[in-house]
Amino acid sequence: MNKEKRRTRRQPMRYTAWVALTPTERHGCVVSDVSDSGARIDVQDTKILPDCFVLLLTSSGSARRFCRIMWRKPTQVGVKFERSMAEALEAARLPATAADTKAAPSPDIAPDGSEELIAEPAKVS
Numbered sequence: 001m002n003k004e005k006r007r008t009r010r011q012p013m014r015y016t017a018w019v020a021l022t023p024t025e026r027h028g029c030v031v032s033d034v035s036d037s038g039a040r041i042d043v044q045d046t047k048i049l050p051d052c053f054v055l056l057l058t059s060s061g062s063a064r065r066f067c068r069i070m071w072r073k074p075t076q077v078g079v080k081f082e083r084s085m086a087e088a089l090e091a092a093r094l095p096a097t098a099a100d101t102k103a104a105p106s107p108d109i110a111p112d113g114s115e116e117l118i119a120e121p122a123k124v125s
Contacts, residue, residue, distance in 0.1 A: 007037065008035040008036045008037050009035060010033040010034060010035040010038075010039075010040070011033060011034055011035065012032070012033045013031060013032065013033060013034060014030060014031075014032065015030065015031040015034075015057070016028065016029075016030060016031075017029050017030070017031050017041070017055055017056060017057050018055075018056040018059070019041075019043070019049060019053050019054075019055060019056075020053060020054040020055075020056055020061075020064075021048070021049075021050070021053070026056065027043065027048065027049075028043075029041050029042060029043045029055075030042040030043075031055075031057075032076075036081075037080060037081055038067075038070065038078065038079050038080045038081055039055075039065075039067075039078075039079055039081070040076060040077070040078050040079075041055070041076065041077050041078075041079060042075060042076050043075060043076070043077070044075065045074070045075070046072045046073065046074060046075065046076065046077050049069065049072075049077060051068065051069050051092045052066070052067065052068050052069070052082075052085065052088040052089050052092050053066075053067055054066055054067070054085065055067050055079070065079075065081045066081065066082045066083065066084055066085050066087070066088045067079035067080070067081060067082070067088065068080050068082055068088040068091055068092050069092075
């Protein structure tokens, strides 16, 4: 039997969300379970997802999480929540170049350069 490796307990749910592939392109997904530190996300094809991305929890993008993929299956990924996109990229050991910054969505960066607070996701019954 496999020993549970997660530090925080995951809560099952079915919550519609979006992966921000670029600043203007979103891909629909379903969050199927979530914890304080990560989530399992269902998508049609995980090959289109970058190793690090912003998960939009509302259609307006007001609630979001910076994610780093920890494991992949054909239609599911397990992600760890990071504090910022830079932290996600660093943890994944990807170069954070100027080109990456332009390509990666950064909706949590305010015009003054400070990161806005990330709202907690609404619970769905």
